[in-house]
Amino acid sequence: MRTRRPALLGSTVVLAVAGALVAAPSANAVAAEPLCDHIPDSATPTVRPDDQGDAVRQVQCLVNNYSAYADWVEVDGDYGPATARGVHWVQTCNGTTGGADGIVGPSTWSRLYTPKPACAL
Structure with a gap:
């Protein structure tokens, strides 16, 4: 059995940071899971x-x-x-x-x- 980092789930959120639009991970996004x-x-x-x-x-x-x-x-x-x-x-x-x-x-x-x-x- 391989151990994985818990995944984050959610929808994508767009944030305005210093005048730029940035897509942030959300609760529906699946994070990379290093083994x-x-x-x-x-x-x-x-x-x-x-x-x-x-x-x-x-x-x-x-x-x-x-x-x-x-x-x-x-x-x-x-x-x-x-x-x-x-x-x-x-x-x-x-x-x-x-x-x-x-x-x-x-x-x-x-x-x-x-x-x-x-x-x-």
Whole structure:
């Protein structure tokens, strides 16, 4: 099963911005849905700072796509400081069990795949 960003649905709205007409996405428009398919959705390996590989790429992709975390994380497979900040944000916003320890275990994986509504995009 591939994970997708929730789609926006609605009709197109035209806005006047600085004298120019701009078509804005609306509730009926379907947004592009980047996939996070670096590992199967059913895989939930423990991921920690300084880890590398596809599981880290999956964490980075999910932090970027499935939370309102504003400081995008580069999906490079290296769990460095930027990834740690993103994981801490997800853990803090979602209230994962174990607190904001930066370790992606079962509770954090669950929140990455199904964030609380207030933490989602």
